[in-house]
Amino acid sequence: MxxxxxxxxxxxxxxxxxxxxxxxxxxxxxxxxxFVVGVARTNRLWIVRFLSGLYMEIFRGTxxxxxxxxxxxxxPVAFGWQLVPMWAAVLAxxxxxxxxxxxxxxxxxxxxxxxxxxxxxxxxxxxxxxLVKIQLPxxxxxxxxxxxxxxxxLLKGTALVSVLGVGDITFxxxxxxxxxxxxxxxxxxxxxxxxxxxxxxxxxxxxxxRKAKAGIGQAPQKGQGVLRKLTIPRQADAPSSDxxxxxxxx
Amino acid sequence: MKWDWSAVGDFMPxxxxxxxxxxxxxxxxxxxxxxxxxxxxxxxxxxxKAVRWPVMVVTEFIRNTPLLxxxxxxxxxxxxxxxxxxxxxxGIVGLGLxxxxxxxxxxxxxxxxxxxxxxxxxxALSMPRGRTWSAVILPQAIRRVVPALGNYVIAMLxxxxxxxxxxxxxxxxxxxxxxxxxxxxxxxxxVVGIAFIVIAYPASLLTRALERRxxx
Numbered sequence: 001m002x003x004x005x006x007x008x009x010x011x012x013x014x015x016x017x018x019x020x021x022x023x024x025x026x027x028x029x030x031x032x033x034x035f036v037v038g039v040a041r042t043n044r045l046w047i048v049r050f051l052s053g054l055y056m057e058i059f060r061g062t063x064x065x066x067x068x069x070x071x072x073x074x075x076p077v078a079f080g081w082q083l084v085p086m087w088a089a090v091l092a093x094x095x096x097x098x099x100x101x102x103x104x105x106x107x108x109x110x111x112x113x114x115x116x117x118x119x120x121x122x123x124x125x126x127x128x129x130x131l132v133k134i135q136l137p138x139x140x141x142x143x144x145x146x147x148x149x150x151x152x153x154l155l156k157g158t159a160l161v162s163v164l165g166v167g168d169i170t171f172x173x174x175x176x177x178x179x180x181x182x183x184x185x186x187x188x189x190x191x192x193x194x195x196x197x198x199x200x201x202x203x204x205x206x207x208x209x210r211k212a213k214a215g216i217g218q219a220p221q222k223g224q225g226v227l228r229k230l231t232i233p234r235q236a237d238a239p240s241s242d243x244x245x246x247x248x249x250x
Numbered sequence: 251m252k253w254d255w256s257a258v259g260d261f262m263p264x265x266x267x268x269x270x271x272x273x274x275x276x277x278x279x280x281x282x283x284x285x286x287x288x289x290x291x292x293x294x295x296x297x298x299k300a301v302r303w304p305v306m307v308v309t310e311f312i313r314n315t316p317l318l319x320x321x322x323x324x325x326x327x328x329x330x331x332x333x334x335x336x337x338x339x340x341g342i343v344g345l346g347l348x349x350x351x352x353x354x355x356x357x358x359x360x361x362x363x364x365x366x367x368x369x370x371x372x373x374a375l376s377m378p379r380g381r382t383w384s385a386v387i388l389p390q391a392i393r394r395v396v397p398a399l400g401n402y403v404i405a406m407l408x409x410x411x412x413x414x415x416x417x418x419x420x421x422x423x424x425x426x427x428x429x430x431x432x433x434x435x436x437x438x439x440x441v442v443g444i445a446f447i448v449i450a451y452p453a454s455l456l457t458r459a460l461e462r463r464x465x466x
Contacts, residue, residue: 061447061454063408066422070443073435078252152314159316163415170319183326191315191323198314 004185008176012186015172016193022086022158022168023197026093027151033098038105039131052102059099065160068092072164089161097154104146108139141212148205152198159194169193257437261428265441268424275342275410275420280403282346287353291361292383294354313351318412320344325416341413341420349406356398360391396464400457404450411442421445 040052059067071092076082083091112135120130162170169190176186213219293305312320321344328335335343364387372382414423425438 057451058447061450062443063411063422063446065409065411065414066439066443066446069422069426070439073429074439078436156314156316159318160412162318170316170322173319173322177326182330183323184330187319187323187327191311191319194315194319195311 004176004180004189008179008186011172011175012169012190012193015167015169015190016197018086018166019155019158019168019197022089022093022161022166023151023155023201025090026097026154026158029090029094030098030101030150030154033095034101034105037098037102038109041102041106042109056099056102059096060103062096064092064096064157065163067096068160068164085161085164085166089158089164089166093154093157093161097150097157100150100153101147104143104150105139107146108142109135111142112138138216141209141216141218144205144209144212148202148209151201151205155198155201156194252436254434254437257432257434258441260432261425261438261441264424264428265421265438265445268419268421268442269445271338271418271423272407272410272420275338275345275413275418276403276407278342279345279349279406279410282343283349283353283402283406284399286346286350288357288388290350290354291357294358295361309351309354312348313355317344317348317409318415320348321412321416337413337417340416341410341418345406345410345413348409349402352402352405353399356395356402357391359398360395361387363394364390393464397457397461400453400460404453404457407450407453408446 037052037055040048041056043049043052068089071083071088072085075088116134116138117130120134125133158168159170162168162174165171173186173190177183180186290305290309293301294309296302296305321341324335324340324344325337328340368386368390369382372386377386410420411422414420414426417423419427421442422439425442428438429435
């Protein structure tokens with residue numbers, strides 16, 4: 001552990017910054033895609049529903065790494081579009097995780113009571129007004145906990161870009177490994193770094209969830225989110241502890 | 251766009267080799283994930299805190315860190331500790347270990363879904379703990395979670411190209427090798443991308459059908 005010089009640490013921390021940037025940009029693109037596709041899947045016209053469903057099946061069906069390779073190696077040869085590696089990565093991550101996100105958006109919209117929609121029609125709201133003023137505000141809090149899981153998947157997905165030579169944490173680790181000639185310390189360190197990033201992401205999303213739930217007058221559910229077991233005192237798990245208690249009492 | 255069908259033809263023999271390796275990794279990885287996930291899930295219900303906590307910490311850690319880095323860890327660090335595995339074996343162990351932390355959550359949800367009365371009935375009949383699990387709880391819990399497990403098999407399929415990065419020649423690995431020989435990236439990578447959709451889409455239809463049958 002102590003073998004890492006300041007210069008090598010700097011490589012890793014530069015990588016952390018690139019990973020954070022990648023996560024933020026891909027999440028922004030992914031959220032945009034998720035909302036557009038998710039809303040389009042509830043459209044009245046079958047052709048819009050079909051096309052958005054097709055998009056989702058294609059981008060969810062294929063592997064993010066293969067998609068990344070395709071954008072990086074095939075687009076320049078086949079179409080003559082040479083993307084900067086960073087943006088090819090953001091595009092591939094945003095498009096594929098956006099497809100996963102569109103299911104979250106669609107599910108949350110479908111969970112809003114139909115009477116809300118009907119009330120909007122009765123008050124002669126336009127479809128756009130119904131979406132923005134009635135459906136989305138109520139669906140939003142439902143979206144946050146699954147979006148948290150997806151964001152952590154995205155954060156983990158950013159490690160793939162190192163394969164394309166983008167200087168993220170994993171790429172930095174490969175350089176440090178070559179410099180040190182030893183793998184155990186550096187890979188342990190970066191696993192912990194990813195874990196800390198995931199932990200921070202969960203904290204932020206918990207705050208977003210609290211705010212979103214408060215906006216429609218609900219308290220956040222206890223024990224949600226990926227890291228719940230580390231962050232929230234574990235409630236006595238009913239059956240086994242009941243058993244041991246009753247066995248002890250008897 | 252230049253598309254050369256003869257290049258597709260040339261790639262085919264390698265492609266089928268790659269498909270075999272992908273499926274091999276998927277099947278063996280799933281077996282590890284199913285078995286190990288059950289171990290994690292049952293350990294998390296252990297009456298001993300000394301068992302529950304370490305398992306919880308380890309599974310959370312593995313679930314929240316990237317599979318790719320875990321693969322590098324297994325591939326580079328295990329040999330330093332004196333255990334050298336082939337790229338494919340490392341990949342299978344990595345996939346299985348990573349996804350076991352997901353299947354553990356699935357099993358946990360299934361076990362939580364078994365009514366408390368079932369546990370109490372076992373206590374009333376003074377069934378030993380092993381038999382409570384094997385004859386009462388697990389048969390009820392696992393039936394319900396089969397579709398969810400299927401979803402993770404599909405997710406594992408889509409993560410399987412990562413093992414190409416450590417040198418296992420599955421579909422993407424074969425495509426990369428073909429590209430490095432012929433300098434034709436378009437056809438092999440596109441074929442591999444489509445192959446994933448062709449495998450994953452019917453599989454996802456299958457899990458949806460299972461969901462309708464088994465989860466009631």
